[in-house]
Amino acid sequence: MPWLRMVVAAFILPVLVSCTVVRPSATFSEPPIVRSERGVAVLKLSARIDPHRLGPSLWYFIPRAPFWIGDAPTIEVHPGDRIHIAYHNSLPPILSDDSHGLPDDTNLHFHGLTTSPNAPGDDVLGTVIAPLQRTTYDVRIARDQPPGLYWYHPHPHHETSWQVGNGMAGAIVVDGIEDVLPSLAGLRERVIVVRQVFLYPDRAETVTLNARLCGLAHLTPKGRINFLRAHPELIHEDDEKLNTVVTLNGQTAGSINIGIAPGERQLFRVINATPKRNLDLAVDGERLELVAEDGVPLGYLPGSVPSKLVSDIVIPPGGRAEFVVTGSSQPTVMRSLAFDSGPKGDPDPPFELATLVDDTGLPAASSDARLPMPEAHLEAKLDYYRSPPSAPVVRRIARLEESDDGKRFFINRKAFDPHDAPMFVAKSGTVEEWVLENETQEVHTFHTHQVHFIVESIGDQVVRPEQRHWLDTFDVPYKRGNVPGRVKILVDFRDPVVRGTFVFHCHILDHEDNGMMAKIRVV
Numbered sequence: 001m002p003w004l005r006m007v008v009a010a011f012i013l014p015v016l017v018s019c020t021v022v023r024p025s026a027t028f029s030e031p032p033i034v035r036s037e038r039g040v041a042v043l044k045l046s047a048r049i050d051p052h053r054l055g056p057s058l059w060y061f062i063p064r065a066p067f068w069i070g071d072a073p074t075i076e077v078h079p080g081d082r083i084h085i086a087y088h089n090s091l092p093p094i095l096s097d098d099s100h101g102l103p104d105d106t107n108l109h110f111h112g113l114t115t116s117p118n119a120p121g122d123d124v125l126g127t128v129i130a131p132l133q134r135t136t137y138d139v140r141i142a143r144d145q146p147p148g149l150y151w152y153h154p155h156p157h158h159e160t161s162w163q164v165g166n167g168m169a170g171a172i173v174v175d176g177i178e179d180v181l182p183s184l185a186g187l188r189e190r191v192i193v194v195r196q197v198f199l200y201p202d203r204a205e206t207v208t209l210n211a212r213l214c215g216l217a218h219l220t221p222k223g224r225i226n227f228l229r230a231h232p233e234l235i236h237e238d239d240e241k242l243n244t245v246v247t248l249n250g251q252t253a254g255s256i257n258i259g260i261a262p263g264e265r266q267l268f269r270v271i272n273a274t275p276k277r278n279l280d281l282a283v284d285g286e287r288l289e290l291v292a293e294d295g296v297p298l299g300y301l302p303g304s305v306p307s308k309l310v311s312d313i314v315i316p317p318g319g320r321a322e323f324v325v326t327g328s329s330q331p332t333v334m335r336s337l338a339f340d341s342g343p344k345g346d347p348d349p350p351f352e353l354a355t356l357v358d359d360t361g362l363p364a365a366s367s368d369a370r371l372p373m374p375e376a377h378l379e380a381k382l383d384y385y386r387s388p389p390s391a392p393v394v395r396r397i398a399r400l401e402e403s404d405d406g407k408r409f410f411i412n413r414k415a416f417d418p419h420d421a422p423m424f425v426a427k428s429g430t431v432e433e434w435v436l437e438n439e440t441q442e443v444h445t446f447h448t449h450q451v452h453f454i455v456e457s458i459g460d461q462v463v464r465p466e467q468r469h470w471l472d473t474f475d476v477p478y479k480r481g482n483v484p485g486r487v488k489i490l491v492d493f494r495d496p497v498v499r500g501t502f503v504f505h506c507h508i509l510d511h512e513d514n515g516m517m518a519k520i521r522v523v
Contacts, residue, residue, distance in 0.1 A: 028258040032073040036081045047106045048090035055166035072170030080143040088134040104131045109155035112295045112472050114142045117502035124155040144383040147176035148295035149269045149320040161275045161509035167197045169273040180297045187267045196274035199243040254352040259359025260327035269322045272315040275509040278348045280337040282312040289324035296470040300385045303465050316445040318507035319473040332356045342478035345442030384494050392433035399437045400444045415515030423518040426493045438476040438485035447473045448504035453489040
């Protein structure tokens with residue numbers, strides 16, 4: 001009976017699967033891994049309501065088992081490969097007359113990749129998938145893409161914070177970092193996606209409520225609004241009233257053991273996939289060897305250091321860090337230290353992420369090692385990341401501002417409107433110098449799609465050449481007294497693949513959703 005199969009697929013099977021992916025064990029684990037084969041990583045994703053928590057989530061279809069699992073996979077590719085994703089929106093249409101957009105529309109952004117901003121690639125402006133619709137992404141990894149850590153997440157305007165805040169995110173690993181740093185060859189790797197997800201009330205009723213949500217497609221707009229009035233816990237504008245929990249690969253932070261033998265060196269690859277929290281990572285009693293940030297090895301830029309020993313590593317929302325941890329003879333705690341986000345910023349208190357424990361003699365977990373990919377790496381035609389940027393041809397100012405009540409946000413006094421023309425037009429093949437000025441009393445996290453940049457100075461402090469490297473996400477300090485926070489950067493538009501229109505914005509995602517975003521066109 002077709003209708004019975006539909007009911008099972010829509011309600012019963014997701015409930016069963018959601019129960020199977022809950023991991024009561026404190027042993028660290030990783031999401032599934034999809035590796036490229038013959039130069040292409042192929043996968044199916046679905047955006048749907050998680051019946052365990054009510055919120056939207058990314059579900060992955062396992063090819064060799066006929067079901068979906070609620071855990072976005074890590075996509076592992078080579079430079080020059082392609083990522084082919086069939087993406088289906090299974091979210092119920094519940095707010096079709098929302099003036100800001102639909103909380104059930106979705107799309108994907110491939111954060112940090114130097115790739116085309118045009119469909120069917122990394123297009124967040126024109127590609128918006130309505131409920132019960134689907135699309136196909138064909139994202140081409142540049143042949144000179146640095147080996148490192150990137151990620152993918154939804155990016156529909158006004159709904160990005162809501163969807164990423166419900167955990168819709170997955171890692172992308174571009175293989176080959178051991179070719180840049182041979183000392184990393186053979187190390188066990190830990191891909192860690194840090195999320196801060198919403199917890200919903202009425203958890204005992206989630207299955208019933210999910211069934212009711214999925215039955216809303218036939219309702220009129222007025223009927224959907226009436227339903228939401230009866231269930232205010234579903235209205236995303238009230239997300240500040242919901243509790244949140246920090247997770248590592250879906251496991252609750254502070255309750256996880258990561259195995260590492262005494263004296264063993266492991267490569268930790270950490271994504272800050274939270275919608276607004278800054279992480280300041282540290283391991284008790286240890287200095288960390290930082291080797292890459294935002295996907296790019298530190299030593300890629302000529303004259304910069306290939307690695308550095310640090311006591312802690314600040315990872316802004318959307319940022320990534322790759323660093324080597326050395327095992328101790330005693331259990332040690334990896335934690336996030338308190339971060340000063342400013343008098344009006346969201347609090348970033350300290351918390352524990354995981355405990356590093358001796359796993360000598362214990363059976364190896366599936367996440368303890370990554371198999372090397374068999375294909376040979378492609379030689380880049382021209383490696384823009386390894387060549388020093390040319391002199392800037394244009395100097396611009398981007399002022400980050402907000403309303404007095406802290407609910408509306410602006411760049412150069414303009415809130416984002418998807419119908420507006422680009423704020424800036426850049427010429428392909430050039431480098432520009434931007435001054436980022438923060439006119440508010442809270443930190444804002446600057447991020448630009450498609451390209452990376454180099455930080456030249458922070459306030460009056462010039463960054464020394466050996467400490468400069470490529471980034472795509474950076475915290476702009478808050479205003480102190482009458483002096484705005486100021487960061488000067490070099491933005492690289494030399495790669496012709498990024499011709500088109502894309503966005504730059506604050507990666508504190510409720511700031512982005514409420515206006516702190518603008519378009520740039522590269523011609």
